[in-house]
Amino acid sequence: xxxxxxxxxxxxxxxxxxxxxxxxxxxxxxxxxxxxxxxxxxxxxxxxxxxxxxxxxxxxxxxxxxxxxxxxxxxxxxxxxxxxxxxxxxxxxxxxxxxxxxxxxxxxxxxxxxxxxxxxxxxxxxxxxxxxxxxxxxxxxxxxxxxxxxxxxxxxxxxxxxxxxxxxxxxxxxxxxxxxxxxxxxxxxxxxxxxxxxxxxxxxxxxxxxxxxxxxxxxxxxxxxxxxxxxxxxxxxxxxxxxxxxxxxxxxxxxxxxxxxxxxxxxxxxxxxxxxxxxxxxxxxxxxxxxxxxxxxxxxxxxxxxxxxxxxxxxxxxxxxxx
Ligand code: 8YV
Numbered sequence: 001x002x003x004x005x006x007x008x009x010x011x012x013x014x015x016x017x018x019x020x021x022x023x024x025x026x027x028x029x030x031x032x033x034x035x036x037x038x039x040x041x042x043x044x045x046x047x048x049x050x051x052x053x054x055x056x057x058x059x060x061x062x063x064x065x066x067x068x069x070x071x072x073x074x075x076x077x078x079x080x081x082x083x084x085x086x087x088x089x090x091x092x093x094x095x096x097x098x099x100x101x102x103x104x105x106x107x108x109x110x111x112x113x114x115x116x117x118x119x120x121x122x123x124x125x126x127x128x129x130x131x132x133x134x135x136x137x138x139x140x141x142x143x144x145x146x147x148x149x150x151x152x153x154x155x156x157x158x159x160x161x162x163x164x165x166x167x168x169x170x171x172x173x174x175x176x177x178x179x180x181x182x183x184x185x186x187x188x189x190x191x192x193x194x195x196x197x198x199x200x201x202x203x204x205x206x207x208x209x210x211x212x213x214x215x216x217x218x219x220x221x222x223x224x225x226x227x228x229x230x231x232x233x234x235x236x237x238x239x240x241x242x243x244x245x246x247x248x249x250x251x252x253x254x255x256x257x258x259x260x261x262x263x264x265x266x267x268x269x270x271x272x273x274x275x276x277x278x279x280x281x282x283x284x285x286x287x288x289x290x291x292x293x294x295x296x297x298x299x300x301x302x303x304x305x306x307x308x309x310x311x312x313x314x315x316x317x318x319x320x321x322x323x
Contacts, residue, residue: 004313005069006049009035009056012076013295016302023310024049037062044070049312051076051305052083054289055271060087068092072312074305077292078102079242081215085323095323096308099158101300102292107162109291110210110240111170113264114151117236118208119143122285144207144234144261146171152206153177154199154222155241160212161191168192178202179213203230208238215242223247228254236262240291243269252277255284266291 006024011017011032020026027047029035034055035043043050045065049072052058058073073088073095080097088095116122120143127133127141151167153160156179167173168191175193182188182195196202199222203209209231213219223237223246231237237260239246248269254260255278262283268274271289278284292298308318 004048004309005046006051006074006309007043007047008051008076009040009043010053010076012302013299015299016306019303019306023306041065044068048072049074049309051309053077054079054082056082058083058088060084060090063087063091063093072096072309074309076301076305079215080322081242081244089323093323094312094318094321096305096312096318096320097322098301098304099320101304102297103158103162105294105297106159106240106291107166109266109287109293110159110163110212110238111166113238113240113266113285113287114208114210114236115146116285117238117262117264117283118146120282123282144236146173146208148172148174149207150174150176150205152196152202152209153179153193154202154209154211155179155213156183156193157212157214159240160210161187161193163210163212164191164193173208176202176205199227200230203227203235204232206235207232208236210238211241211245213241213245215244219245221245221247221250223251225250225253228259231260233259234261236260236264238264240266243267243271248275248278251275255281 003025007027008029010029017028040056040062044063047070050070051074053076068091071093073083073093075083075097078097078099083095085095120141124141151173153164156177164175168175176196177193178196178199228250251263252275255263264285266287267289274286308320311318
């Protein structure tokens with residue numbers, strides 16, 4: 001039997017690409033240039049499976065080839081808001097994602113942003129590199145304490161729980177959360193996480209607010225002007241979820257008017273574009289969507305896409321099927 005023909009839209013870590021070569025007739029992207037619309041359409045026309053990433057917009061048009069060869073979309077990422085799932089289903093495509101393997105790396109990065117923003121680490125680093133540091137003094141670049149403060153989580157799925165664990169076990173933080181589908185009570189006890197009935201009650205109490213919800217249409221601009229007004233004025237927002245969960249213009253206004261104290265952002269509404277005002281703000285830490293960016297995790301993500309594809313082509317149900 002001939003090997004399934006698959007295509008990856010971007011470069012993957014070496015070990016994952018080696019496994020792709022061993023198992024499939026694979027089209028790699030050696031130049032690592034994003035595919036344009038026509039190339040994406042050809043990918044679906046000429047391959048049994050397409051393995052995209054968050055930057056590939058997989059909509060009805062991308063899947064419009066006639067006849068369509070592709071039967072599987074193996075998304076390299078846990079979030080799959082880049083894929084029009086209804087359109088994929090309508091074309092008979094199965095969709096998988098890569099949960100679990102990136103939980104710790106993403107929670108680590110959310111904590112990195114929380115710490116960096118609270119302790120003015122980005123600003124401090126720029127200060128030293130720019131040779132502006134004139135010496136130690138008791139009032140220099142004072143940030144805000146993290147240990148013992150209250151962390152508010154919006155979303156307590158896998159990544160939210162991993163963040164709760166770091167905060168409560170590592171930093172003695174009190175953890176409160178809102179999630180319309182909360183985990184079982186036993187899970188909460190171990191995390192020391194307390195449930196709140198609304199986003200607003202989390203925002204009213206939290207010193208740090210970290211977003212861990214998916215980018216569903218319901219969550220579009222979930223953090224808007226009214227929600228920023230509901231936060232404490234010395235609170236800090238952390239976003240490692242998706243950019244369109246935050247109304248970026250409202251965030252800029254909230255920061256400029258001092259309605260909140262700072263923000264640590266790994267994701268943006270129009271990546272790779274960043275709202276220019278944010279670039280000029282010292283109380284904002286900006287990272288280029290690095291949540292899962294460790295060698296170990298990116299390799300594991302690739303292997304997880306492959307595991308799902310192997311199951312699919314063997315006629316089994318892929319473990320991470322989302323549609
Ligand atoms: C990826 C992510 O870098 O998995 C996700 O949802 O945001 C990141 O891990 C990205 O999605 C690549 O497709």
